[in-house]
Amino acid sequence: MKLSKRQFALGLAAAALFVTGVAQAQTALDDIVKAKKITIAVPTDFPPYGFVGTDLKPQGLDIDMANYIATKLGVTIELAPVTSANRIAYLQTRKADLVISTLGKNPDREKVIDFTAAYSPFFQAVFAAKNLTVTSFADLAGKSIGVTRGAIEDQELTKVAPASADIKRFEDNNATVSAFVSGQVQLIATGASVAGNLMGKNPQLNTEYKLLLKDSPNFIGVGKGEDKLRLKVNDIIAEAKKSGDIDKMANKWLGRPAGNLPQ
Secondary structure, eight states: OOOOHHHHHHHHHHHHHHHHHHHHHTOHHHHHHHHTEEEEEEESEETTTEEEOTTSSEESHHHHHHHHHHHHHTOEEEEEEEOTTTHHHHHHTTSOSEEEEEEOOOHHHHTTEEEEEEEEOOEEEEEEETTSOOOSGGGGTTOEEEEETTSHHHHHHHHHSOTTOEEEEESSHHHHHHHHHTTSOSEEEEEHHHHHHHHHHOGGGOEEEEEEEEEOOEEEEEETTOHHHHHHHHHHHHHHHHHTHHHHHHHHHHSSOOOSOOO
């Protein structure tokens, strides 16, 4: 097929734009090193992963991970508070170099951003007071457990709880938490964030992690095509797993080690 001069010129322009786009898509790590600064989007309303402490500064597992990566890169850090609704947009509009905000990986998100290896677990579990001995699901026999009706933790708990366990279902998380705090139930089956918020507001209960129901790991979001930055962060995560630093962060904020996380 013979191309006209106009078609040929348009083809060259498109190719040039493609090459330029690829080149620009690979500049994030170089830009960070040159500026000696990285901007990382983090949650501030999702304990224990990210929340504002009594000193009005962000803290939590995701904030610790963000600071860890900045330290390993040898650069200063700017934390950019985000919500679940706008965290991906921060990457797309280059308002942030990374998103560390309890980000799960799915096919739709993979179309618009890239992901590093997993850095922390996000999970549903059974929690109770430290002085209540529960080391296996068999230990739930004869005990009362509060759970939100129809939630993932309800489905998972139903599969593994012994027949004699007294599962009390409530209509929403607030009602489930209230039942546990008021002593209506001995244990609570819920997500890590709800449990973290509960423990933060009610330290007198001495609540701790007891049994895992379901794991859903968190990944770090990277701009689409930023392979150099993604691979560098993957190296940092791999070393942190090897050194035990990932498990230390998980133990500090979640009360359990990170365990085996996907690459």
